[in-house]
Amino acid sequence: MKQKILIIGSVHLDIVASYEKSNESNADKEGDLKFSVGGAAYNIAANLAYKDHRVSLFTFVKDNSVSGDVIKSAISAANIETQFVQQDSDLSESGYVSHQSEGQLISAVSCMAIQEKAFDENVRKALTKAISSHSFVVVDTNLSTNQLETVVEICREKNTSIFACNVSDSKCHRLIDFFPEEKSEIFRFVSLNEKELKKIIKHEFIENSRYICTKLRSKTVVVTHGKNGFTVYSQNSDENYRSIPYNASGIKSELGAGDALFSAVCAHYSIKNEFQWRDCDQLVNEYVSRVLKSEGATPEGLQFKVEKSKQNKLSQAMLSFIPFFFSALLTVLAFFEVDSARTYAICFLLVPLLAGISGAFTRHLLGRVRKLTSDIMPNIALGGVAGLAMGITFFLSQLATLSESMKLILEDNGVPDNMRPIIGFLLMAGLVAGLAVEVAFDQIKNSKVKYTPEDSQA
Template sequence: MKKRILVLGGAHLDRRGRIAGETTAGASNPGSWREDVGGGAFNVARNLARLGHVVELVSPRGGDAAGEKVATAALEAGIEDRPFVFLDRATPSYTAILEGDGNLVIALADMALYDLFTPRRLRVRSLREAIGRADLIVCDGNLPAATLAALAAEARRHGVPVAGIAISPAKVIRFRDALPCVDCLFMNTAEALVLAGPSPEADLSWPDLLRPLGLESGVVTSGAGQIVAFAGDETFALQPPPVSDISDVTGAGDALAAGTLDALLHGCPLPDALVSGVAASRITLASPYAVAPELDRDLLRSAAARVVSPAAVT
């Protein structure tokens, strides 16, 4: 069952260097380099398109070769690309250095162009119409705080659910004012800590800290550790099965969000949807790409069969 999904946020050049041996700080390290198109919003958009949905993408872009690469990648993914193009600006980029096992060492995000996606952009007629016809809106923390708040409020007026992708500890705080109108926010423990304030005594306490902020539903991941999710007054915990063949961690969280949202769109309750999300994440972890090219509904269903359902927490 196809749904129409409007995705707003990061779509940019994604550079990843992988160190070949042991990491030596402050020195030259042998390794390899890969350049692709990425961004939290764009990764979610591509995953949802691979699962058969009709996806529209709105993202600021520069008038340069990197912007053309983003446009080409969107076309190849079957996404309806509707960018705001700033001809005199450079397209944003994300540069990451990874350990030999795929874990992140450090990253540099050159994202200043996204600050130009101000709330007034939401008044463009074509975008207002896109919001009104969507079955789901997905946005990420690359957008300014005022834009996220205005977007979530506009979606609420149209009765369209909104899902948020935190992106990073530095950016998740931009969702703070939008939370009462956000239906589900995907974040990791570092991002949840910035948003909620003091660290909980146990991971299962995250919902108690996030609900008072107005958030109706959320998913908090911790790498290979336990995932805590909540919807309304219910809380669930899931321990992802180990992945022995990790190729690259980039995009795994975006895949988890996309897999979960796909299942929610098909009417699954959050616990069952989270199983689908973990399955999508496992497929991505085993791929050298931020979006696994082999992802489809049959593979997702097969991978989900190997994930244990979440346990309700009382």
């Protein structure tokens, strides 16, 4: 059974500008541009979701913006759970712009919206809810040290393991900057490259498992070596595990290889609930090779999965017509066939209930282009309650006036003809009530809450 994984970190637009060395001296360089959605958190989640692991993202995006709309669509299309994606119109655009010459990174500028968020009481509640519903948590170092502290505190309260992925040599210090006086183990697993490890150690590299793990406060540390694989250092062993070489034929880009490796380790652990590195090595080779053969930082076949995902969403949306079909069927029966007042009264309540469920269901899946996930249940329930409330309200209004028609129904003397058309009205009213409640529910969920930005370390 695959465990459910929560990934907390930054998601952003990637803009990669590539040019030939002959243009290096020009201020305005002619070259190629590539646009995609990236960020360590997204890359890891997309790799795992591509292999049908249950993955949720906790991140922040700018609401009502180009980057926010593209990012939300990409997350949903990649089959990643979206219920913990937070939106705020006061954030900056999330993006990463890089210049590359013949495959080598020359310079880059990044802006991570999540770093602008203070993890205050409101965010902490959302984080606690997210962490509580997952087996283990992944963080990347696009989170500030203060944000990492908050995540660690909650994970300790919930006894949840943390996997940490470093994103760059300029941010590797965040792995050790929070709780600086504490020497006890914090992470279950940390991944970084050799250059980043040496920067943390700050003196001549010592290849000692216990020393490295203690320094990073992790039970296990994986140090990547580019095309040459990786080395595993364990707190419980003096012996290091060195990986087999990657299947590197047909490489299109090395972009995202480190994230793919990290994803494979998460995938292995979610199935085994422990590390068996020889088995894991084969999975790493599979994940990394697939990304190396892709133009981007995620598997090339992900695009095909996206198309399939869109088809699945349409199929899921069709489910919303099932309650509507039954409510319409009951309406027709109540209009033409039902003679028993008691049966009519049941239809009187069931029709708006089912119509309300259908309205909420339809708007949730088609209006917001979301997946059929657990977060739809409150919407369906509220839609049904709204429709039922509509039926009960109308029933009570008739009861209050105690009309002749209502007297006949209460005495079980049949259904007056002038009461039959009302069932059609309840069908439409319940449908509208369900739609309205889901809209209101969505607005409340995504209401703009202003936070005071914390000082995040660059």
